[in-house]
Amino acid sequence: MILPKEKLSQEQLEELLTTLKVRFETNMHRHEDLEWEKVQHKLEAEPDKLWSLNEMEITAGEPDVVDYDQSNDEYIFYDCSAESPKGRRSVCYDRAALEARKKHKPENSAMDMAAEMGIEILTEEQYRALQELENFDKKTSSWIQTPSDIRELGGALFCDFRFGHVFVYHNGADSYYGARGFRGSLRV
Structure with missing residues (x-):
């Protein structure tokens, strides 16, 4: 994978986290036993992943959490737009x-x-x-x-x-x- 070339501004970061949180809370059937606060904590610790999620978002992918890999302590995001982004x-x-x-x-x-x-x-x-x-x-x-x-x-x-x-x-x-x-x- 190619690492991101840019960092998100504070405004972009806040907007992305708000969008992801609303989507997460609106679609609990995708991740019934998961808590947003834990997801957000992981996201904030990995700014390069936030950049990638932003790229998914701006290309209309509507990324959302679909699973949690307990053995690797990783949340798994997929594009969840109704149609191909x-x-x-x-x-x-x-x-x-x-x-x-x-x-x-x-x-x-x-x-x-x-x-x-x-x-x-x-x-x-x-x-x-x-x-x-x-x-x-x-x-x-x-x-x-x-x-x-x-x-x-x-x-x-x-x-x-x-x-x-x-x-x-x-x-x-x-x-x-x-x-x-x-x-x-x-x-x-």
């Missing part, structure tokens, strides 16, 4: 796919954007776990981490939620669509 759509899968495109290149790739933001793209398992909390991507789709054997053959995977089910699909890694972005995760 608007500020991260129309991107191909990775740098190799971006460089392979001869015409109509997108501005960026999902993997590069995630690295720049200091987050990880969701795996299939994480995406399915997110869908257990509530249904996301009913009109859009999201790239997910792709196994190397599929990627070596030029493909990449994405998911969405249709007809009451999570679907995993494949596409050329160099493809991009206005309704496909990616969801990220961050451990704090």
Whole structure:
């Protein structure tokens, strides 16, 4: 992961923490046994993670706590926007796919954007776990981490939620669509 290049101003920090707290308290079904004060304490101790959460927020990801890893004492945030984050759509899968495109290149790739933001793209398992909390991507789709054997053959995977089910699909890694972005995760 690339470390953040900037620090948040005090005003940005306060605004982000307020937004995260309101979202946390409004969506307790995502984290029933967790307390905001403990989450905030961890966040304030790790300003680089706050920068990454702010990047998730400004790209319309609506990050929220979805789990707590007790063994590592880490809160796990996922993008919880109803649809794939608007500020991260129309991107191909990775740098190799971006460089392979001869015409109509997108501005960026999902993997590069995630690295720049200091987050990880969701795996299939994480995406399915997110869908257990509530249904996301009913009109859009999201790239997910792709196994190397599929990627070596030029493909990449994405998911969405249709007809009451999570679907995993494949596409050329160099493809991009206005309704496909990616969801990220961050451990704090």
